[in-house]
Amino acid sequence: MKFAQPLAVHQTNIPGLLVIDLPVHGDNRGWFKENWQREKMLALGVPDFGPVQNNISFNASAGTTRGIHAEPWDKFVSVASGRIFGAWVDLREGTSFGTVFTAELGPDQAVFVPRGVGNAFQSLQDGTAYTYLVNDHYSPEAQHLYTFLNLADETADIYWPIPLAEAELSEKDQKHPRLADVTPMPPLKTLVLGADGQLGRALRQQLGTAPNVEFAGREDLDLSMPDAYTGRNWRQYSTIINAAAFTDVDGAETPEGRRAAWQINVNAVTQLARIATEYRLTLVHVSSDYVFDGSSELHSETELVSPLGVYGQSKAAADAVVLSTPRHYILRTSWVVGDGKNFVRTMVGLARGGVAPAVVNDQYGRLTFTQDLAAGIQHLLSTGATYGIYNLTNDGDSRSWADIAKEIYGLLGQPRDSVTGVSTAEYFAGKCAAPRPQHSTLELGKIKSAGFYPQPASQRLAEYVRDEVSAWRVREALSEKRT
Template identity: 50%
Template sequence: MNAVILGAGGQLGRALRQEFPDAIALGRAELDVTDATAVRAQNWAGVDVVLNAAAWTAVDAAEDPAHHAAVRAANVDAVGYLAAAAEEHGFALVHISSEYVFDGTHPGPIPEDLPPSPLSVYGRSKADGDAHATGIERHWLVRTTWVVGEGSNFVRTMAGLADRGISPTVVDDQIGRPTFAADLAAGIRHLVETGAPHGTYNLTSDGEPASWADVAKAVFTARGRSADDVTPISTAEYFAGKTGIAPRPLNSVLDLSKIREAGFRPRDWRDALRSHLGGPR
C-alpha cells in the first residue's frame, strides 16, 4: 500500500510514521495543503491512501479574528483541496476530526452520527472541513480527543510541573479520555489495512472517562507526587476574567462501539499513560 502522511511533523504525524514506515511523509515545507495550486501539482500517481494529520489546532488562538482566515485555510479549504485530489486520482482519504465539532451537552458517549453543534471558531472549522472529507466516497473520518504524543501536550506539561514541585489548579468538569497518538495511529492503520467500511469512526484511548484534573492526578501519582497536589476547579472559575478563550465542550466522551466492532480495541488510557511516562524524564 502506497501511503502519504500530511502533517508528518506533528504528534499524530510522528506516530503515523511509525505505523506506516514506508509512507511518504510530508510536512508543511514539503507540501502546503492550504495552497490549492501546490495540492493540484503534487504527484499523486500510485498513491493508495492519504493520511491527513495537518490542521490548525490552537483552539484559543483560533478565536482571534486576525487568525480566522488561516484557521479556515488549514481546517476547511485544505480538506476540500485534498478531497478533490482524492476524487481525481483515486486515493482514499483519512481525515482527523475532533469532539470540538459538538457542544458537549449530549448525555452520555457521543455517537458518530450526532449532528455537529460547534461552540468555537476551531470547532466550526473542523465541522466544515469534515463536510468536505465526507463528501467523497472513499474516506475514513477519524474523530478523536485530547491527543498525547511526542511533543507539546497536557500530559507533558503536567509531568513537568510535577517534576519541578509545582502544584497546579486543573479543571474538573470537562470529561473525556486522553488519546495516545500511538493508539490513534494504530487504529488508523487497522481501518486502512483491513479495508474497514468507509465512513466516520470515533477513535480515542479506552477506559473510564475522566476529567482533566483526574488525568493530572494520574500523572502526578506516576511521578511520585500526591494526587492531592492537584487542585480541581470548574471551567468557569478557571477562565474567569480571561479573554480570547475558546468555549470548551464539557462532554468529550466519544462512543467507541463502532471502532471496536471494526476489530480494533484501544488501550485503557491509564495503561497507555503509564507506558508513555515510563521513558526517561
C-alpha cells in the first residue's frame, strides 16, 4: 500500500471506467483514507453520479471470485482490507463492446465503474473486503436489467491470478453466457414530451426509431395530471426533452387560458425540473422570444427577461425553474414553423385562395424551422455542450411578418403587393389580443460557437413552400381521383 500519494484519476481503455489513486495516511495504529470525497474527485473528472446505497462484500478466503456482472447503475468500488484482482468488460452497446481492462487493487485505489460495464473481483488474500457505492437502490426486480458474461469467456481471455478451477465460484456465475451470446446493455433512455406538436414531430424525424428514445404526446402522458410523474424508473433515463407547451398567446390572457398556461408552462416544468435534479437527468426545455419585451433590436442569452403578457410571463418563470437544475439546456426560439398550424402554412393557403391579406409590418424577427431546432437540440446533447441558455432560430436578416408574407407570395408566383403591411395596433384593433414584442430577433453567436450553424431562414422558407405546394397537388389529385 502506498501512503500519502496524491489523489489522482486515470482513464482506462474502457470509456468512462476510471481508476482513482486514494491518499492513505498511516502510522503504527493503522491507516485512514477519504474513501469518497465528492468535491475533490469531481474536480478531477469523476462523474457526479449521486450514490444512494453503500454495500460491503466480505470474502473469507483468497480465490473468492464474483462476476462478471454489468449492473444498470454506476458503482464506485474500493478495498477496505486485503487485495483484489478486478476485471472489467464493456458490455454496453457501441464500438467498445467487449473491451477488457484488468488491475490489482488495494486500499490505496478505487475504481469508478459506469453503468453497463461488467465487473468481476477475485480476492487475493484471506479476509478481503471491498465496499461500493451505487446510484440506485438494489431490488430483486432489477435483476432483469443486468447483463452477464461468463468468467471463463475465451474472447475476453482474462488471466486470473488464481485459476478459476481453483477459485471459489457460485454456480450461477459459472452459467453465464459467452460474449457472442451476450445482449449488450442499451443506453439510458431519452423521453420526448410534446411529441405530437410541430417540434415533437421534427424530433421524431431527427432522433429516428432508436429503442432508447420514447415519444410521449398528450394522450400518452398528460402533464396536467399528477400521475404523469410517477410510475417510471427515472434512473433508467438520461434526458428529458420538453417540447410540450401552452402556446395560445391570446388565449393565455383569458382566466381559463391563464390557468392552463401556468399549469403546463410552469407547474409541469417545475415537476420535470424536480425529477431532473433528483435523478441527475439532462433537461432540455424550449423557451420563447416572448420572455422579452422586444425593446432591444437583438436579444442575447444574458439579457434580463421582461415579458409583456401572460404567455411570456409563464415562459420566463419556466426558464427560471429550469435554470435551477444542474444539467439543463434552455433553447430560446421564435416564430416556429413545422408540421402543423403556423404562419407560413396559413399564408400559403391564402395565396392559393387568391386572398390579399393585411399582415403586421412592425414586428421583426426570424423564422425557426423545426427541423433545425430539432437538429440543434440533438447537437447540444451529442456533443456534450456546456449547459445553459442558447438562442436558436434560423439565420439571416431580421424581417417583419409582412416581409415574410410577401416572400411567400413571390415564391408562389403571386404578386408580392397582394400583401398589405399594417401596424400591430391596426391589425388588432377591436380584438382581445396579448401584447407582442416588437423585436424578436435572437443573437446566434453562442449556438454557433458550440458548433451548430442554423440554415438561412430564406432557404428553409423556399423549401417549406415548395413542399406545401407538392402536398396540395397530391391532395388535389387524390380528390379528383375519388370524384
